[in-house]
Amino acid sequence: MSITIKTAADIAAMRVACRLASEVLDILTPHVKAGVTTNELDRIAHDHIVNVQQAIPAPLNYQPPGYTPYPKSICTSVNHVICHGIPSDKALKNGDIVNLDITVIKDGWHGDTSRMFIVGEGSIAAKRLCHLTYEAMWHGILKVKPGARLGDIGHAIQTFIEKQGLSVVREFCGHGIGQKFHEEPQILHYGRPGTLDVLVPGMVFTIEPMVNAGRRELKEAGDGWTIVTKDRSLSAQWEHTLVVTETGFEVMTLSAGSPPLPAFVTTTSC
Template identity: 45%
Template sequence: MIILKTPEQIEKMSKAGKILASLHREIAKMIKPGITTQEIDGFVEKYLEERGASPEQKGYQGYPFAICASVNDEICHGFPRDEKLKNGDIVTIDMVVNLDGWLADSAWSYGVGDISEENQRLLDVTKKALYLGIEEAKVGNRLGDIGYAIQSFVEAQGYSVVKDFVGHGIGKDMHEDPQVLHYGTKGRGPRLMEGMVITIEPMVNTGDYRMKIVENGWTAKTVDKSVSAQYEHTLAITKDGPIVLTEQNEGIDTQKEE
């Protein structure tokens, strides 16, 4: 069942989103060769506690950390660890913030130090795919319009879209209906309605789209060891268009690519 949110509830989620966006801005300053994702995890816990918020994914189905930190060929749900990030790595930091019972979810991929042109292109394509999906998040459109916009663009660039993980509705629960596929057919799927709040979070691989789960039971990796990136926003569907609740650049038109 899709739960529509009132403007007042969306405003509460927006407050969680602002904290999450500010966290990503701080993390962007921290990302450099030599830092560990375990250090970032500890920073996030403290940052949220100081603001009266909490990391929703910690404890979710037994997940033990405040963030997911996925490096290079890890697609998602990477465990923070004490291994130092190296020059040229790509790391995706994914977080869900709980503020007064309302949630916001956002993932961002970062290049560590000087990254290759190929890896920079992957980041650029994945981020643009996110914003192309957001542009389709309009009242009256269908979920398939979002997936088609993302998949058609990504595949035209020679990359693949991960199909095993999807975006989702969000509110007081981390995963609500509907599922938001990052592939699909125009004009198919549930119709988008005012008051829906969803995440769009394409995961894009330089190689094969398929994945495997490693021994910890959580982390997904590419089957061919190709590099993966992900960008994710939480957004509300309104009569005036999508409002991105986790936008990091305050004051910009969130319906356009950064």
């Protein structure tokens, strides 16, 4: 399968879908507190996507080969859940961390982003994990420019994270995105610099490192979707969708409520 290079018109349409996805996270932010269920967060997100944004929640009934249809409109991964956590009636409690992963389809184009949230007062370890995972994503983003290679992105993330005594999940990765939810190329969050595909303008993909406080090994939880840390250590993930520009990158999944940039990041478009 080849990498799809997006035209200027394609990218303009994707900017809209990506902004809408980020705005769903803005809407959800005040609701992420102790006592709320992830099903309630899913309901709020679904209603906003469908009724306000006039868009489609991409995860709902999404069915890759070998999977059952995903039953909800967002993914809610709590504490030791690495990814694909299914919303439920279990309430969030003080100290939990949760990743909310949003993908919106608008006019046939996908926008995909996720953020970490700390419920109430998180532990020092939980705050550190979420903070460093956010920085790791940006270390990867800053490697994006024409002529760079995908291995440069993964290497930047892996070396940063492992220096902190944390581990990078290898079985799940970022991906190309456009009129399909998942396209080529795969964006590994580990690797060697100077390897894999060369970046060219018009490539659109996600960078979404999954970082564990303990070991990187994982297992399936048994519902066909949810992936958890094997040692039950905390896991964090952040995700942006970006496009390779003529001179660098443009992060497209930004909105008014997006978290502040790390101190070492000076621009979201170059």
